[in-house]
Amino acid sequence: MTSTLVLLRHGESEWNAKNLFTGWVDVNLTEKGRGEAVRGGELMREAGVLPDVVHTSLQRRAINTACLALDAADRHWIPVRRSWRLNERHYGALQGKDKKQTLAEFGEEQFMLWRRSFDVPPPPLDDDAEHSQAGLPQYADLGEDMPRTECLKDVIARFLPYWESAIVPDLRAGHTVLVAAHGNSLRALVKHLDRIGDDEIAGLNIPTGMPLVYELDDDMRPTAPGRYLDPEAAAAAAAAVANQGR
Numbered sequence: 376m377t378s379t380l381v382l383l384r385h386g387e388s389e390w391n392a393k394n395l396f397t398g399w400v401d402v403n404l405t406e407k408g409r410g411e412a413v414r415g416g417e418l419m420r421e422a423g424v425l426p427d428v429v430h431t432s433l434q435r436r437a438i439n440t441a442c443l444a445l446d447a448a449d450r451h452w453i454p455v456r457r458s459w460r461l462n463e464r465h466y467g468a469l470q471g472k473d474k475k476q477t478l479a480e481f482g483e484e485q486f487m488l489w490r491r492s493f494d495v496p497p498p499p500l501d502d503d504a505e506h507s508q509a510g511l512p513q514y515a516d517l518g519e520d521m522p523r524t525e526c527l528k529d530v531i532a533r534f535l536p537y538w539e540s541a542i543v544p545d546l547r548a549g550h551t552v553l554v555a556a557h558g559n560s561l562r563a564l565v566k567h568l569d570r571i572g573d574d575e576i577a578g579l580n581i582p583t584g585m586p587l588v589y590e591l592d593d594d595m596r597p598t599a600p601g602r603y604l605d606p607e608a609a610a611a612a613a614a615a616v617a618n619q620g621r
């Protein structure tokens with residue numbers, strides 16, 4: 376038996392539009408981002424890929440993307456589960472900083488280490504800093520798990536327990552599962568599914584609002600490479616993500 380997994384990065388956010396490092400800052404979708412989410416749902420409906428259950432992060436750009444996409448696919452009524460483990464990578468002291476200015480200030484090598492290396496996190500964000508999430512009610516239960524910065528390795532470490540304990544059981548039950556999340560939490564999942572190496576993963580960029588569909592076997596291994604429902608638009612949008620800051 377195979378099961379179907381659909382990955383959907385949120386549509387364009389207000390800080391994507393301003394080219395700011397966002398991470399755990401809870402910004403909303405832009406009008407364009409809302410349109411991308413609706414289009415993502417239409418693509419799912421047209422392809423007959425109809426989620427039975429949705430998992431989202433605790434961040435409104437992913438939550439609202441899931442609502443808009445599911446509404447467009449006539450699947451607004453399915454059960455929903457949310458976890459901080461699906462949140463965007465915590466971008467540490469870079470949260471709120473302009474990507475272009477950061478590149479100009481620190482240079483290409485450091486910029487890419489912070490943005491795409493596997494295991495180099497940006498400097499941590501102080502709890503009393505403007506863009507800190509420390510003390511927010513949605514994270515009150517995290518205790519020691521509350522990040523102040525993360526690299527992709529850290530994201531994988533906090534994402535995989537949720538994958539195993541919450542998403543895999545839904546897939547094993549035969550459900551088509553939608554995961555509505557973020558550029559780097561989805562890079563973590565794609566790295567795991569496609570067994571992408573720690574160095575190679577730097578080249579993977581996930582576009583906003585583009586459903587990416589996997590068929591998984593009983594061992595939760597992809598039977599074929601993941602396929603974007605609109606491959607041309609996805610390739611162009613992924614290239615735009617890669618070029619942020621330039």
Ligand SMILES: O=C(O)[C@H](O)COP(=O)(O)O
Nearest residue numbers: 395396397398463490558
């Ligand atoms: O948090 C952010 O700034 C974005 O959602 C992802 O940014 P990145 O593509 O620069 O990692």
